[in-house]
Amino acid sequence: MSPRIREYIANEASETTIRQLALAEGMATLTYAGLEKALGGIISVDGVLRVTQSDDFHGTICAGCGNPISTDFIVCPHCRHALIRTCDSCKRIVDPEWSFCPYCKQTLSETVSPKNKLSVV
Numbered sequence: 001m002s003p004r005i006r007e008y009i010a011n012e013a014s015e016t017t018i019r020q021l022a023l024a025e026g027m028a029t030l031t032y033a034g035l036e037k038a039l040g041g042i043i044s045v046d047g048v049l050r051v052t053q054s055d056d057f058h059g060t061i062c063a064g065c066g067n068p069i070s071t072d073f074i075v076c077p078h079c080r081h082a083l084i085r086t087c088d089s090c091k092r093i094v095d096p097e098w099s100f101c102p103y104c105k106q107t108l109s110e111t112v113s114p115k116n117k118l119s120v121v
Contacts, residue, residue, distance in 0.1 A: 005018060005021055005022055020074065021093060023072040024074050025093070029072060032072070034048035034052055062076040062078065062081055063081065064076055064079045065079035065081065069083075085108075087108060088106065088108070089101065089104050090106065094108060
């Protein structure tokens with residue numbers, strides 16, 4: 001658990017926000033890790049599906065275009081709408097309320113066109 005995730009938990013962030021942050025920081029879901037093992041021939045796909053929850057497959061809806069997307073995406077593959085705000089300069093995750101990036105000191109844009117940049121408020 002990273003310090004940032006601890007901070008979000010302490011501040012009672014939503015489960016979705018914490019999950020998206022964890023995925024953006026490199027967490028692999030149990031289902032994803034199981035499917036990688038299935039591709040490697042270690043376990044069957046049926047075995048993975050039998051022991052994992054189906055939440056990983058339900059996904060969510062993109063606020064930018066309304067298409068269904070996986071919960072582990074940080075950017076919509078249909079419209080490039082960012083699901084997690086990142087710094088335009090260093091690409092690290094930044095809090096939606098910040099006005100500058102604490103990692104690279106870059107001023108954060110208020111809004112960015114999803115067609116041009118991946119980093120959208």
